[in-house]
Amino acid sequence: MALVQQIQLQQGGPGARGRARRVTGSPALRMVGRRLLAVIPVLIGVSFLTFAIMSTLPNNTAQAILGLSASPAAVAQLNHSLGLDRPFWVQYWSWLINVLHGNFGTAVQGQSVNHELAIYVPTTLALLVYALVVSLALAIIVATLAARRPNGIADRINLTVSMLGLSTAPYAFAFLLIIIFAVKLGWFPVLSGPVTGPASFFRNLTLPAASIGFGLFAIYSRLLRADLVEQMQREDYIVTAKAKGVAPWRVLIRHALRNSLFNLITVIALNLGGLVGAVAIIETVFQVQGIGNDLITGISNHDLPLIQGITLVFALVTVAGNLLADILYAVLDPRIRYGSTTS
Amino acid sequence: MTDALLQVDDLRVTFAVGGREVRAVDGITFTVSPGATLAIIGESGSGKTVSCRAIMGLLPTGTAIGGSARLRGTELLGLSDAELRRHRGSDLAMVFQDPARSLNPTMRVGLQITEAITTHRTASKREAQAQAIELLRLVRIPAAERRFHEYPHQLSGGMRQRVMIAMALACRPKLLIADEATTALDVTTQAQIMELLLELQEELDMALIMISHDLGLAASYADEVIVMYAGKIVEQAPAAGLFGAGGAVRMRYTRALLDAIPHLERPAHTLLPVVGGRPPDPTALPPGCSFAPRCQYAEDDCRAKVPALAEHVPGHRWACWHPCENGAAPHD
Structure with missing residues (x-):
């Protein structure tokens, strides 16, 4: 709050008269503060749910470590030393306290979960951002072209491609990409290696990103196209712009596009959670060294500390994405930025 | 021109x-x-x-x-x-x-x-x-x-x-x-x-x-x-020809609009005159004058034939079979 007040003081001085409503703090800043506070219960809720779900499954962690030939006594012994025989809430509490100290625990195979996350999270984030940015950029371009002439050639092509994108499962599309671009053309590897720099980023992550991004592109471009067409037909300020003699392209890009981005941002933020599932599957298909792939491995090993750590990261990404969406609303819409209640 | x-x-x-x-x-x-x-x-x-x-x-x-x-x-x-x-x-x-x-x-x-x-x-x-x-x-x-x-x-x-x-x-x-x-x-x-x-x-x-x-x-x-x-001009005149001294509104619809304007001189607690009925459905216009269904002066010819917009007085055109008399306000 001290920081917020300081910012207000800097905004004061000449010209600040008549802006008394800002005295209580910039609404946008306060919104960010409130949302950051709201992250904490979300993360606790997510981790608790994951813990609860995992603990209802038959517990075979020790069995998984020792192998099927291990004696029941040895399994019980290991379960005891891992603390897995304690009541559910005691286990959760000690995990939570450790996390608050920055320690995500030790995975079944003996490695530290912190270390695991440090290696795999950047790759997954890179993959996510790559898929999102490219599909979004293409969607904006294609949707604008399509909205220029509804039912024109660009619109029809986009409709066909988008229908394909919407109805194709990402993993099926992934295999198609592998067959064409990895096996036949040899442009990309079938299985992704570690990402070490820009060159290996493009080499290893392009096909996975395309597999994830195709469906996203389909959703984004159709949504934006529909929104643009609607704006162009219904909004009075579009008529105003046309009445000024502004060319159709400029009306579309300068006036309609910015106002159409709100729904798109909402959908992207909402989709982020579902994207986690796609990332896990696609990373497994391409053997990308990321947390999605790691999560699948962790689940088959009943590796609770690893699963918990990764779930928490995904939850954090989703929450951060939604916060970013809220900030973007404010950037795009001055009415939110200045916290106005009129119109 | x-x-x-x-x-x-x-x-x-x-x-x-x-x-x-x-x-x-x-x-x-x-x-x-x-x-x-x-x-x-x-x-x-x-x-x-x-x-x-x-x-x-x-x-x-x-x-x-x-x-x-x-x-x-x-x-x-x-x-x-x-x-x-x-x-x-x-x-x-x-x-x-x-x-x-x-x-x-x-x-x-x-x-x-x-x-x-x-x-x-x-x-x-x-x-x-x-x-x-x-x-x-x-x-x-x-x-x-x-x-x-x-x-x-x-x-x-x-x-x-x-x-x-x-x-x-x-x-x-x-x-x-x-x-x-x-x-x-x-x-x-x-x-x-x-x-x-x-x-x-x-x-x-x-x-x-x-x-x-x-x-x-x-x-x-x-x-x-x-x-x-209903998509047509029903009366057209210089403002002076409608509202000035010696001028008058002729078309019944214009008259009804004019009467619907509230005046301060009007006694308090009396009903404001309104143009009754609703604008016609543009997909199903009546055969005669479009205003006839709402016009209290409409007669059979109004419902049968569309009145043409004609210049009855120099500069003043109206389309009405039974226009208001000049100078006479029919509602008074």
């Missing part, structure tokens, strides 16, 4: 709605002289807005437009969009009804005005900004420099409409169409905006088409008045 600024001849606009044709505007003819004020009066759906949008080329593609609209001899109907854009915003400008919705909410008002300037003229950013601030001053906006950088939501309704007017005046148009420009504003602001429009009209020597449902507004401000009903 050779020196007319805008000459509209037999303008017809037809929409296709669900496979049926709707005649929104059915053969209207009028002239606007340079510097004159024409009021087009009518209810919602009478075709007044559609006629002006047709002239501006702002109707959706696929609308059938017939007839002719010449601006200083240049035919506007049938021009390509690119050709028409050269006139739109420069010779012909328009101010709309709802200033809250007619300004782009995510764009600073200054930029929306400079856009109107740079669309038609090459001007540096600095020049355009100086001109825009000048325009804001012209429409009597105080603290124009500060307002230039504000967003529409930071302005009051009247202020927004002033911005709309500033935008419309950016290229000093010869003709300004004000489409219900004061309807969405409160009464005090309405009067201010109307006064402003008339002052600017004088200052810039431009013609003004006022579209309104308010006959009182026309009586106070217009030189010439057109009353539209």
Whole structure:
């Protein structure tokens, strides 16, 4: 709050008269503060749910470590030393306290979960951002072209491609990409290696990103196209712009596009959670060294500390994405930025 | 009539709605002289807005437009969009009804005005900004420099409409169409905006088409008045011929509109006269006079045959089989 007040003081001085409503703090800043506070219960809720779900499954962690030939006594012994025989809430509490100290625990195979996350999270984030940015950029371009002439050639092509994108499962599309671009053309590897720099980023992550991004592109471009067409037909300020003699392209890009981005941002933020599932599957298909792939491995090993750590990261990404969406609303819409209640 | 600024001849606009044709505007003819004020009066759906949008080329593609609209001899109907854009915003400008919705909410008002300037003229950013601030001053906006950088939501309704007017005046148009420009504003602001429009009209020597449902507004401000009903002109006269001494409203619909204006002299707690019934369904117009179903003076001939718009008194046209008598107010 001290920081917020300081910012207000800097905004004061000449010209600040008549802006008394800002005295209580910039609404946008306060919104960010409130949302950051709201992250904490979300993360606790997510981790608790994951813990609860995992603990209802038959517990075979020790069995998984020792192998099927291990004696029941040895399994019980290991379960005891891992603390897995304690009541559910005691286990959760000690995990939570450790996390608050920055320690995500030790995975079944003996490695530290912190270390695991440090290696795999950047790759997954890179993959996510790559898929999102490219599909979004293409969607904006294609949707604008399509909205220029509804039912024109660009619109029809986009409709066909988008229908394909919407109805194709990402993993099926992934295999198609592998067959064409990895096996036949040899442009990309079938299985992704570690990402070490820009060159290996493009080499290893392009096909996975395309597999994830195709469906996203389909959703984004159709949504934006529909929104643009609607704006162009219904909004009075579009008529105003046309009445000024502004060319159709400029009306579309300068006036309609910015106002159409709100729904798109909402959908992207909402989709982020579902994207986690796609990332896990696609990373497994391409053997990308990321947390999605790691999560699948962790689940088959009943590796609770690893699963918990990764779930928490995904939850954090989703929450951060939604916060970013809220900030973007404010950037795009001055009415939110200045916290106005009129119109 | 050779020196007319805008000459509209037999303008017809037809929409296709669900496979049926709707005649929104059915053969209207009028002239606007340079510097004159024409009021087009009518209810919602009478075709007044559609006629002006047709002239501006702002109707959706696929609308059938017939007839002719010449601006200083240049035919506007049938021009390509690119050709028409050269006139739109420069010779012909328009101010709309709802200033809250007619300004782009995510764009600073200054930029929306400079856009109107740079669309038609090459001007540096600095020049355009100086001109825009000048325009804001012209429409009597105080603290124009500060307002230039504000967003529409930071302005009051009247202020927004002033911005709309500033935008419309950016290229000093010869003709300004004000489409219900004061309807969405409160009464005090309405009067201010109307006064402003008339002052600017004088200052810039431009013609003004006022579209309104308010006959009182026309009586106070217009030189010439057109009353539209169901896509047709039903009465057309100089304002003096309708409202001045010795003049009179003849068409029954205009009379009904006039009677519906509340007067302070009227005794308190009496019912206001209203135009009964509802505007006709444009897809199913009656065979005779379109107003006949709502007209208390309608007789059998009204329901059988459409009255033609004819010049019964020099300068005064009306379309009615049983017009009001001159000087006699039939309701008194």
